[in-house]
Amino acid sequence: MPITSLTIGAMLGKADFAYKYMGGSSIMFNLLKTYIFGKILRTLEYPDGDLYTVKIHYPHLERLKTKIAEVQPPPYPTCVLTGEDIRQLALWHPPAFTEPLRTDRDIRAVPDGAWIFWSKYSEKEFPIPRRGVKLDAPAANIATSSAALADNCISLVKNLYRSKQISTSEYDRLIDLIIEKNEGIYTLARNFSNEPEEFVRHARRQLLKLPEKTIVMSTTTSVDSNGKIASNIS
Incomplete structure (x- = not known):
């Protein structure tokens, strides 16, 4: 029985075809595209924050948190927002669903131009809902x-x-x-x-x-049976 032999070039060609057939080239292209050109994400603080757009070149969880914190204005003169203050991230799926983002792998899978909800509260304190989340919330x-x-x-x-x-x-x-x-x-x-x-x-x-709260007092005046004037403060 004859044995078919393949040259090294032919084997590499078949391997390259199989790689492309399985979508490998697309995966590699998207990964390299993110590192070279960056990934644009639109971020909103849940439940009623403002929209800020960020660009990340390294799709990692902590890196994304840091980028979000950097674009936020100071929440208060005595407070400075950092990546550690961002305790929840969730990908918004139109029209009304969200998906938690907890790992670097989750961040790498987020498509360019996606909407990301984030919160200073942990999932135990005040979780971002998994459904019923709309951008035009009533x-x-x-x-x-x-x-x-x-x-x-x-x-x-x-x-x-x-x-x-x-x-x-x-x-x-x-x-x-x-x-x-x-x-x-x-x-x-x-x-x-x-x-x-x-x-x-x-x-x-x-x-x-802050100024002390103003306490409003009312005074009532009455005359007793002996003709004396009595004042009551309440």
Whole structure:
């Protein structure tokens, strides 16, 4: 039985054909394209952040977090956003689904021009939903998200008060600020939810800068049976 022999060139040619047939050239091209030209991604802070576009040349998880942090404006004068503050990433699939991004492999698979949601909260604290997420979210959804943020802030302050890390007057003032939707306290709670000592330190600095709450008193005057005038302050 004759044995067919192949030259080295022919074998390499067949291997190259098989590689291209299996999509290898496309995979390699897309990988090299990202490293050379960069990948454009549109990023939004969940639930109600602003749109910022980033370009990454090295599709790695921590690198993407750093790039997102770099384009964000300072959330508050005393806070500087870093890659470590970004605890969740999720790829948005139109029209209303998201997929968590947890590994470098996930980031490499994200297509150019994709929409990425990110959050300062961990998945245990305030997860980005897997469904029902729309870019044109109705006002009801935004209101619900704001309420969730307020609830998280109040829970943090309550735990600090119970552990006696803040005084009663500080506790009452912080609760008032949360109800008033003070952006500074919201930002501190987002950035230092896992660092209570840092939250307390910065919160006290902010309380010192704020004016004391004005207490309105009313005075009523009455005359008793002996003709004396009595004043009651309430």
